Amino acid sequence: MTDAPHSGDPVAHTGAPAPDTGSPAPAAPGGGRIRLLLADDHPVVRAGLRAVLETEPDFEVVADVATAEESVALAARLGVDVVLMDLQFGGEMRGPRATAEITARDGAPRVLVLTTYDTDADILAAIEAGATGYLLKDAPPEELAAAVRTAAAGKSALAPAVALRLMDRMRAPAAALSRRETEVLRLVADGLSNAQISKQLFLSQATVKSHLVHIYTKLGVDSRTSAVAAATAQGLIRR
Secondary structure, X not given: OOOOOOOOOOOOEEOOOOOOOOOOOOOOOOOOOEEEEEEOOXXXXXXXXXXHHOOOOOEEEEEEEOOXXXXXXXXXXXXXXXXXXXXXXXXXXXXXXXXXXXXXXXXXOEEEEEEOOOOHHHHHHHHXXXXXXXXXXXXXXXXXXXXXXXXXXXXXXXXXXXXXXXXXXXXXXXXXXXXXXXXXXHHHHOOOXXXXXXXXXXXXXXXXXXXXXXXXXXXXXXXXXXXXXXXXXXXXXXX
16 A cells, blocks of 8 residues: 555544453553554555554554644544554645644654655654654554554654664764763653653753753754664664
């Protein structure tokens, strides 16, 4: 399935709960089921994703939308945990911009990019916009489900092929991170927020932010996810 522009798709479709399996659903990272929003301009793709994801007892697809603009509007309104985001849409807004707008809000959901595009420019644009993960549409269902759970937990979820491309791009002499910067980045890789890191390391949130600014500068990146990917590729932290 390609990502050719498509228009005229239905507006958001809210979903029914997944079929009762007769046993309690596993708890999501924050308790309860993982609430999902699907954003793709191809109705067949959305229907296929919904069918696959609703077989997982801990997932709930609460809506699917055909435009990036709708994904931004509904992500906050519906209180979802993860947005599965395509990169290309038929309207004016594209996936990276929608990702940036969604993740800029307090308490924002995680964004997992799901697309057919795997160029360096596409990958970096999505990650720098704030995407927690990047997966290709040919991923098997079990890999998709695992990536959703990883993203919901606030951890980086990169397809193996995407991770290799990032490693090739970022393979360079290792940047010199201080001991404290390394500690901060390891906690970022574990999915902790700035507030959680400040409590664990007994630092102010302003100090944590300052360390992150220095880390981004040294690694030549603009986001938490890309910092973790770059540091992992350079052997500065282990996952």
